[in-house]
Amino acid sequence: MANRTVDLVVIGGGIHGCSAALHAALRGLEVVVLEKDTVARHASGVNAGGVRRLGRDYPEVPISQRSMEIWHRIEELVDDDCGFQRAPQIKVAETEADFEALKARAAHLRAMGFEHEIVLERSELREHLPAVAEHCVGGLASLDDGFALPYQTTFAFQRKARSLGVRFEENCRARKVERVGADFRVSTDRGVFTSRKLLNCSGAWAGEIARQLGEYAPVAATAPMMLVTSRMPRFCTAVVGNETRPLSFKQMQNGTVVIGGGRRGRPNPETNASELIFSELRQTAATAIAVFPIMKGATIVRSWAGIEGRMPDGIPVISPSATEEGAYHAFGFSSHGFQLGPGVGEIMGELIATGRTNAPIAPFSITRFAPGADASGSSLTHAQGHSA
Numbered sequence: 001m002a003n004r005t006v007d008l009v010v011i012g013g014g015i016h017g018c019s020a021a022l023h024a025a026l027r028g029l030e031v032v033v034l035e036k037d038t039v040a041r042h043a044s045g046v047n048a049g050g051v052r053r054l055g056r057d058y059p060e061v062p063i064s065q066r067s068m069e070i071w072h073r074i075e076e077l078v079d080d081d082c083g084f085q086r087a088p089q090i091k092v093a094e095t096e097a098d099f100e101a102l103k104a105r106a107a108h109l110r111a112m113g114f115e116h117e118i119v120l121e122r123s124e125l126r127e128h129l130p131a132v133a134e135h136c137v138g139g140l141a142s143l144d145d146g147f148a149l150p151y152q153t154t155f156a157f158q159r160k161a162r163s164l165g166v167r168f169e170e171n172c173r174a175r176k177v178e179r180v181g182a183d184f185r186v187s188t189d190r191g192v193f194t195s196r197k198l199l200n201c202s203g204a205w206a207g208e209i210a211r212q213l214g215e216y217a218p219v220a221a222t223a224p225m226m227l228v229t230s231r232m233p234r235f236c237t238a239v240v241g242n243e244t245r246p247l248s249f250k251q252m253q254n255g256t257v258v259i260g261g262g263r264r265g266r267p268n269p270e271t272n273a274s275e276l277i278f279s280e281l282r283q284t285a286a287t288a289i290a291v292f293p294i295m296k297g298a299t300i301v302r303s304w305a306g307i308e309g310r311m312p313d314g315i316p317v318i319s320p321s322a323t324e325e326g327a328y329h330a331f332g333f334s335s336h337g338f339q340l341g342p343g344v345g346e347i348m349g350e351l352i353a354t355g356r357t358n359a360p361i362a363p364f365s366i367t368r369f370a371p372g373a374d375a376s377g378s379s380l381t382h383a384q385g386h387s388a
């Protein structure tokens with residue numbers, strides 16, 4: 001069955017597809033979202049919920065800042081608080097060398113004009129984290145960051161988008177994408193959809209859609225892992241990372257501790273399965289115990305992994321297509337795209353509706369992977385890869 005031509009087809013019902021659809025609808029576009037499984041089924045539903053500006057790759061800082069402004073008034077946008085809670089995000093230094101690196105980063109950001117990351121000396125670190133291990137020498141904090149509930153958030157974006165007329169087609173995989181005259185034609189198991197504009201928000205699967213548009217995007221499927229403990233007495237109100245060892249650590253209000261931070265299992269994007277690697281999870285637990293000795297003997301009650309798209313340089317593709325006018329991409333968020341969802345959706349809505357944006361998205365161009373392109377894609381210095 002052929003559908004009538006709409007303004008925009010979005011491929012992918014994660015937070016980025018839902019957010020971009022919402023922002024496009026707010027600008028008056030008629031939008032259809034195609035989701036091969038169900039909305040929020042993948043990374044956007046199962047992530048750690050970290051809403052973090054701290055430690056962003058430098059090119060991401062301005063869009064992360066913009067996204068944070070939206071998070072602080074998220075209920076006004078989606079009529080739902082998304083479970084968002086303000087909390088400091090703190091990166092702990094276990095050695096003097098790590099502390100020096102954190103101080104250098106804060107200085108670099110100040111030179112860029114950003115003041116949100118502040119250095120915490122040893123005693124200040126303990127004011128925020130009374131349970132932190134004795135050997136930790138200092139930290140870097142972004143005090144007005146926080147965390148939110150992933151399913152609640154992604155469904156809130158979907159619900160608001162739907163209330164503005166966006167159509168969601170679930171269990172509807174985009175199999176073939178092609179240009180027919182001025183329009184795009186997307187063939188699915190459940191019919192053909194035609195649109196004037198096309199947005200690829202298909203996460204770990206986005207490389208195939210890009211390929212069909214004639215573009216190379218080496219997005220790899222990865223499987224970041226999480227674990228959660230039984231309830232513990234309250235000892236931590238911040239979200240905690242580590243300068244050198246992968247860690248994302250937070251205690252929920254009910255006392256459970258949610259730990260992740262980048263150690264990865266085995267993804268299988270063909271079957272949607274992801275397999276835990278327990279030797280890696282053990283290292284996550286060891287890092288948590290090293291930073292918070294109170295965690296020794298904690299009971300792990302559950303662990304899981306989600307499938308996430310990762311780019312070789314650890315930053316996403318947020319870009320118009322270089323081959324097909326009217327096509328756009330937002331994918332490859334490399335384990336830190338949840339926080340960016342509200343802001344990148346706003347950027348894509350503007351770009352698609354008006355053809356332009358002032359947002360600094362040049363470093364995220366899909367052309368950085370074209371044969372012969374400078375692999376870094378920009379002259380900006382990237383910080384080391386961070387996740388979650």
Ligand SMILES: Cc1cc2nc3c(=O)[nH]c(=O)nc-3n(C[C@H](O)[C@H](O)[C@H](O)COP(=O)(O)OP(=O)(O)OC[C@H]3O[C@@H](n4cnc5c(N)ncnc54)[C@H](O)[C@@H]3O)c2cc1C
Pocket residue numbers: 011012013014015016017034035036037038039040041042043044045046047048049050051052172173174175201202203204205206223224225226248260304305306307308309330331332333334335336337338339340388
């Ligand atoms: C365990 C874990 C912890 C994380 N922790 C954090 C964190 O604390 N903070 C943070 O900021 N980020 C975190 N992330 C990263 C974050 O979850 C992702 O970057 C973000 O959710 C990506 O959103 P997305 O919409 O691009 O992708 P997805 O949520 O993967 O959505 C893409 C959707 O596209 C659909 N799709 C693919 N191909 C097709 C097709 N051909 N047709 C139709 N539909 C298609 C898929 O089924 C999928 O639902 C974490 C990720 C994981 C896995």
